[in-house]
Amino acid sequence: MTLWFEQALLPGGWASRVRLSIANGRICGIETGADARPGDERHAIGLPGLPNLHSHAFQRGMAGLAEARGPGSDDFWSWRELMYRFVARIGPDELEAIAAQAYAEMLEAGFTRVGEFHYLHHAPGGGRYGDIAEMSGRIAAAAQAAGIGLTLLPVFYAHSGFGGAPPGEAQARFVTSPEVFGDLVDRSRAKLGDGDLAGIAPHSLRAATPDELRAILPVADGRPVHIHIAEQLREVEDCLGWSGRRPVEWLLGEMPVDPDWCLVHATHITPGEREALAASGAAAGLCPVTEANLGDGIFPAAAFLDAGGRIGVGTDSNVRIDAAEELRLLEYGQRLTARARNVLAQDGTSTGGRLFRAALSGGGQALGAPSGLAPGNWADIVSLDASDPALADRSGDALLDSWIFAARRPVDCVWRMGAKQVSGGRHRHREAIEARFRAALARLTA
Structure with missing residues (x-):
């Protein structure tokens, strides 16, 4: 599995045109300055999960x-x-x-x-x-x-x-x-x-x-x-x-x-x-x-x-x-x-x-688990939605400033161990999880 980002935050700083290769839940390779290839999943902004x-x-x-x-x-x-x-x-x-x-x-x-x-x-x-x-x-x-x-x-x-x-x-x-x-x-x-x-x-x-x-x-x-x-x-x-x-x-x-x-x-x-x-x-x-x-x-x-x-x-x-x-x-x-x-x-x-x-x-x-987009680390990755107006015409750390201080909720996709758990800002099992939550609260507050 490979993810491609127009820009991504790596341990050494921001890089452009980044390809992250993922296998067995971990990042196994990183290329910078690379063009996307057929089959790559493409996104604008990549961050390590917090x-x-x-x-x-x-x-x-x-x-x-x-x-x-x-x-x-x-x-x-x-x-x-x-x-x-x-x-x-x-x-x-x-x-x-x-x-x-x-x-x-x-x-x-x-x-x-x-x-x-x-x-x-x-x-x-x-x-x-x-x-x-x-x-x-x-x-x-x-x-x-x-x-x-x-x-x-x-x-x-x-x-x-x-x-x-x-x-x-x-x-x-x-x-x-x-x-x-x-x-x-x-x-x-x-x-x-x-x-x-x-x-x-x-x-x-x-x-x-x-x-x-x-x-x-x-x-x-x-x-x-x-x-x-x-x-x-x-x-x-x-x-x-x-x-x-x-x-x-x-x-x-x-x-x-x-x-x-x-x-x-x-x-x-x-x-x-x-x-x-x-x-x-x-x-x-x-x-x-x-x-x-x-x-x-x-x-x-x-x-x-x-x-x-x-x-x-x-x-x-x-x-x-x-x-x-x-x-x-x-x-x-x-x-x-x-x-x-x-x-x-x-x-x-x-x-x-x-x-x-x-x-x-x-x-x-x-938490005993090194974080960051680096080979050997778990593929725990967040993409931001570049169409959010607060992120317009931003790059590098200005993206972090705008996410934290200006944007509403620009998190788009989230991967844990390379498995996509969030897409378009919604958890893939949101409806089922929320239904169980509501039923539990109904029992607790009855």
Whole structure:
């Protein structure tokens, strides 16, 4: 199979008249300055698919349901109570249907791989399914049905607060022990599709004690390790009260944080923590749409990137699934903080270009799957519709600037492992996936 693009973004930069040869799901050859040949599938603009490094797929089912204000002030913690009520009713069929919907929408938005931070392990009330990895299997099945690449991140969750506080009733479906966790991960890995992998995810410093963290880290076995950290100021204050140190400070001082790790959010960090995190090589997993929706705060991305830090973006709560919007809001948050423009660009360079390349590289690192249009990589490719008025008479990084900051939804086709999953902006199984999603929501809200 061969795809031909008038221009495409390669690791070394933009190239014209690019032929990508694909075999066994991978890019096996690249020609530049080449004319299209008979049988080539021709497109105008080719990009590597973006990694979505942080998702809670089931939350797509509650998108928009938490936008009415309660009797007092609303914040992350009041939103969490609504989330607990929603998740309490989700069964295996509902989880699979909601996740497939979320994953199809991710592909339509230009994401080709997702890091699923999966903590809904058990039956309502906390009872165990006959197969401890039943719900992991449903996530894997949803990813396979949608055709998206999956880095599954089974979550270790044991406590409701710092210092080993007992879990609450609403958290019973999430809770496991270090002794059981290895079996959960092993059984989850057995359910994955081709090209997929499973790391681990200690939920947070609130949910795992230091001894538990040390006990589960060998389960990663060289695969990704993701953790929520420093998302909320209350979390920082509680961590100080427990340990005398801030969350990122504690983690970097006590755990072997390296490029296999992804610190999700890391919103509230000091300059010293920021420099140490950059030096560790770990990625910061930023979720600008969700962080704005929950009122979390704004990560100091400009200073972090300038220090050599690695970043990727994720859709987290999936309240809105849009790759360009995550990148746009990341930059706009920096502009509002700094009261300046093009904050994340370097002198004389494109803002969209730096955003896209940073998210591509850092996201690929965080998900354990190198990203980019290069021989040997998975053929995860996005084409943009050159007829979109916002892309008129654009080339090179101006295309990225216009996609992120000006276009509406120009993603045309999306290939995962060389298989076309999106054409004309529509997922090939959209109708069937959406019908299952609607039926699942009808059951959950009855």
